[in-house]
Amino acid sequence: QVQLVESGGGLVQPGGSLSLSCTTSETISRAIAMGWFRQAPGRQRELVATLTSHGTTRYGDSVKGRFTISRDNAKNTMTLQMNSLKSEDTAVYYCMVSWRREYWGQGIQVTVSS
Numbered sequence: 001q002v003q004l005v006e007s008g009g010g011l012v013q014p015g016g017s018l019s020l021s022c023t024t025s026e027t028i029s030r031a032i033a034m035g036w037f038r039q040a041p042g043r044q045r046e047l048v049a050t051l052t053s054h055g056t057t058r059y060g061d062s063v064k065g066r067f068t069i070s071r072d073n074a075k076n077t078m079t080l081q082m083n084s085l086k087s088e089d090t091a092v093y094y095c096m097v098s099w100r101r102e103y104w105g106q107g108i109q110v111t112v113s114s
Contacts, residue, residue, distance in 0.1 A: 002026050002103045006095050009108035012085055016112070020080040022095030022105055029073040032098045036069060036080045038091035038110075048093065049080060062088070085112045 003025040012018050020036065028034070035050030035058075049069035050058045057069055068081040078095060090112050095105040 002097075002099070004095055004097060004103055004105035006093070006105040006108040009093065009110045011111045011113065013114050014085060014087055014112055016085050017081070017083045018085065018110060020082065020093055020095075020108065020110070022078045022080075022097070024076045024078075024097055024103075026076070026097070026099060026103075027073075028071055028076045028078065028097065030099060034069075034071065034078050034095070034097040036078075036093055036095055038089075038093045039107075040088075040091040043091075045094070051078070082110070085110075087112050 005023050008018060008020040033050060033052045036048040037045050038048050039045040047060050048063055049067055051069045066084045071078045092107040093110050094107045097103050
């Protein structure tokens with residue numbers, strides 16, 4: 001069974017940085033697409049960033065210029081580098097990787113607060 005394990009979340013002050021990782025049990029280089037999504041309390045899940053097998057990236061408007069998605073095929077890991085964090089970035093972050101179908105991580109909390 002495919003597993004996605006997220007790590008790196010936590011509490012950070014506004015303006016700070018965090019790096020989220022998503023490690024997969026399947027070969028990530030064979031993924032069709034992958035990405036990060038987030039859901040804040042009372043809000044719908046929204047796209048944060050996606051990365052296709054061809055290297056094309058897409059970012060949500062609210063994170064453009066601050067977040068960067070990348071992957072390390074040798075480690076079967078996808079990373080979301082988050083800089084200049086704001087309180088509105090507070091949410092549960094989910095990683096998603098698509099092979100024949102989509103698989104989702106369990107979610108990890110990111111809290112931006114002073």
